[in-house]
Amino acid sequence: MTVTNAQPGTAADDGGKPSNMRSLSRALEVFAELQRADRPQRLSDLARNCGMSLPTTLRILRVLQDFGMVSQTDKTYRIGPAVLPAARSYIENDPLVTASRPVLQQVAAQTGMTASLYTRLGFERILVVRVDGDAPLRYDMPLGKRLPLTVGAAGKVLLAGASDQHLQEVVQGAVAAGHEKPTFSLAELKARLPEPGTDYAYSADERATGVLSVAIAINRSGLLPSESIALTSPVEAATEEGLKAGVPELRRAANRLSELLEGTVY
Amino acid sequence: MTVTNAQPGTAADDGGKPSNMRSLSRALEVFAELQRADRPQRLSDLARNCGMSLPTTLRILRVLQDFGMVSQTDKTYRIGPAVLPAARSYIENDPLVTASRPVLQQVAAQTGMTASLYTRLGFERILVVRVDGDAPLRYDMPLGKRLPLTVGAAGKVLLAGASDQHLQEVVQGAVAAGHEKPTFSLAELKARLPEPGTDYAYSADERATGVLSVAIAINRSGLLPSESIALTSPVEAATEEGLKAGVPELRRAANRLSELLEGTVY
DNA sequence: CAATTGCTTTCATAGAATGAAAGTGTCTTA
DNA sequence: TAAGACACTTTCATTCTATGAAAGCAATTG
Numbered sequence A, B: 001m002t003v004t005n006a007q008p009g010t011a012a013d014d015g016g017k018p019s020n021m022r023s024l025s026r027a028l029e030v031f032a033e034l035q036r037a038d039r040p041q042r043l044s045d046l047a048r049n050c051g052m053s054l055p056t057t058l059r060i061l062r063v064l065q066d067f068g069m070v071s072q073t074d075k076t077y078r079i080g081p082a083v084l085p086a087a088r089s090y091i092e093n094d095p096l097v098t099a100s101r102p103v104l105q106q107v108a109a110q111t112g113m114t115a116s117l118y119t120r121l122g123f124e125r126i127l128v129v130r131v132d133g134d135a136p137l138r139y140d141m142p143l144g145k146r147l148p149l150t151v152g153a154a155g156k157v158l159l160a161g162a163s164d165q166h167l168q169e170v171v172q173g174a175v176a177a178g179h180e181k182p183t184f185s186l187a188e189l190k191a192r193l194p195e196p197g198t199d200y201a202y203s204a205d206e207r208a209t210g211v212l213s214v215a216i217a218i219n220r221s222g223l224l225p226s227e228s229i230a231l232t233s234p235v236e237a238a239t240e241e242g243l244k245a246g247v248p249e250l251r252r253a254a255n256r257l258s259e260l261l262e263g264t265v266y
Numbered sequence C: 001c002a003a004t005t006g007c008t009t010t011c012a013t014a015g016a017a018t019g020a021a022a023g024t025g026t027c028t029t030a
Numbered sequence D: 001t002a003a004g005a006c007a008c009t010t011t012c013a014t015t016c017t018a019t020g021a022a023a024g025c026a027a028t029t030g
Helices: A022-036 A043-050 A054-066 A083-093 A095-111 A153-159 A164-176 A186-192 A240-244 A247-263 B022-036 B043-050 B054-066 B083-093 B095-111 B153-159 B164-176 B186-192 B240-245 B247-263
Strands: A070-073 A076-079 A114-121 A124-131 A146-148 A200-204 A211-217 A227-234 B070-073 B076-079 B114-121 B124-131 B146-148 B200-204 B211-217 B227-234
Touching: A022 A043, A022 A054, A022 A076, A022 B022, A022 B054, A022 B083, A043 A054, A054 A070, A054 B022, A076 B083, A083 A095, A083 B022, A083 B076, A083 B083, A083 B124, A095 A114, A095 A124, A095 A227, A095 A247, A114 A153, A124 A153, A124 B083, A146 A153, A153 A200, A153 A211, A153 A227, A164 A186, A200 A240, A200 A247, A211 A240, A211 A247, A227 A240, A227 A247, B022 B043, B022 B054, B022 B076, B043 B054, B054 B070, B083 B095, B095 B114, B095 B124, B095 B227, B095 B247, B114 B153, B124 B153, B146 B153, B153 B200, B153 B211, B153 B227, B164 B186, B200 B240, B200 B247, B211 B240, B211 B247, B227 B240, B227 B247, B240 B247
Parallel strands: none
Antiparallel strands: A070 A076, A114 A124, A114 A227, A124 A146, A200 A211, A211 A227, B070 B076, B114 B124, B114 B227, B124 B146, B200 B211, B211 B227
């Protein structure tokens, strides 16, 4: 069984020589750049930031626009509405996502805490499903937010067992994405990760203040995991012990999802 | 001022000869096909349905996968998690979407009904923003759902003023998308559309039973509108008169958004 | 065990993608 | 108002990428 998600390199995959499908890669680069900026972009900025010529960038934008992936107002471009049906399709049809919802609901019901599913994407992670517990989390964190791998239980647990080389790339990726200071080092990262032999990660006040989390990765025999599930609670509604008491439950859920993933045959 | 969204043709744009960026167009075709199916697809099916060779399809999938737009389990492909951050970017940064939220909130507060923003995408429309009113709608309709242009107030109002030729394309598009029976005709469609001179559309039990709606298009001087806002209520909480009483308020909101759109300068 | 089926790789070729440069329009400035 | 600057758009010859036929594998089935 082979499960493959976004490769570590994602966009910034400069290493490989074959680099197939140049025009498609460049188009996705432009698409990513439009997301990076939080406001509509001019053609010349996009071309410069993506390192391609104006005509090429323009042609790419026109095709993306034809498919609704990009919208244009006057001379500025932005992400278009076609991403909404795509996201809906992902949420409704992805086997792991749909399988996880009832599992997370059960975990949330049994522990009273908020249960979430995260997926790794490149050198970041993304919140994919959230089922609220009894104590609501104060901060809003809607689906699809890009979060660091290096901060928070659900991120760190995805890095358990990674090679030093890979961790070094993660460090660079986190800095590049602005999640960590430029001085962030491999040693600092390793100090945060769970002890070897521990299958869960814990965080308190790490990514958000006043929030405690425990997380477990969904196993992918041999490979690095790319998904994790977490229990989260505001500090006033839980203690470290209380959260960690939920770990067995969480572990059971992760195992169930892991099995489901293995057994998936279409 | 020029606002351009997805062209009417969208994916099925076979007419044009120049057809630039073939590989990119084909990739987006594959991406669309993955959304069409509600479950993971095998390579050979994708290749056949998109009318391209196996190697080409495979190469496209690999690149999309590198960017997280596609995931693979064993030999099946599906939409990947990268669409979530993209959708988030759209919802949070699109000028019209962000501008509409407070406006819709105000309309919902004043009328007590559910207020929504729709965007046209090809020959369909998509729910982009929804602010619930006092009486909740029984059916769930999350963001990003593809709905017909030919059914429901928010769809029909987008077609007011369209040429017969364009309406004919809309008819074909609705049939192709499975929203209408194959026998659906231009005459039938025209019978549903609001009287010429009317700037709003009304629907009762059209798209969903037990639901009443009025909708107004957001004007784009000269061009066909591509966005509309609607007031919706379950039948037991409103009458036709009650809904139509909200039209002036809705009209004011649409005008405000139209102005905002015009004034948008980045 | 043979045969079918479907995925993957290779490779020569066609033609698509590319950027320089010219063209066009718009906004700014004197 | 005119001249200049700036940014977008189009054109076109060249390069190299994208392409599918066919062969090579792998897995599944009879």
